[in-house]
Amino acid sequence: MVTIVSLEMDEVWIMKDDDSIMDEVDVEEYGKAGKRPPNAKVYRVRIDKEKYSVPQQLITGRGLLELTPLRPIEKYRIHQKLHGGQMVEIGYDETVDLGQPGIERFTTIELAVGDGE
Numbered sequence: 628m629v630t631i632v633s634l635e636m637d638e639v640w641i642m643k644d645d646d647s648i649m650d651e652v653d654v655e656e657y658g659k660a661g662k663r664p665p666n667a668k669v670y671r672v673r674i675d676k677e678k679y680s681v682p683q684q685l686i687t688g689r690g691l692l693e694l695t696p697l698r699p700i701e702k703y704r705i706h707q708k709l710h711g712g713q714m715v716e717i718g719y720d721e722t723v724d725l726g727q728p729g730i731e732r733f734t735t736i737e738l739a740v741g742d743g744e
Contacts, residue, residue, distance in 0.1 A: 651680070659710065688721050717733075
């Protein structure tokens with residue numbers, strides 16, 4: 628069972644079967660094991676070689692890029708690497724659920740001249 632609970636006006640928590648909330652979870656650690664991360668107040672994600680803290684379970688591709696020092700973000704694409712090696716492009720306005728099983732990390736790719744949206 629999944630229940631959406633709003634704790635603050637700008638935060639959304641998705642509660643899974645186990646309703647306990649950890650302070651921080653490393654998404655990559657659970658992704659490499661192919662497991663679902665537990666509910667957490669903060670999700671640690673790796674983008675390229677750096678780790679970033681995300682204070683919500685749901686984040687857009689744009690939100691992930693804004694965590695990085697890459698600017699302007701419109702010159703970059705972001706992909707998620709899933710357990711098993713599959714790479715999936717995340718659109719700027721596409722939402723990623725960091726509580727889903729199998730997300731290992733994110734990588735950015737700079738757009739070449741002629742690439743675009």
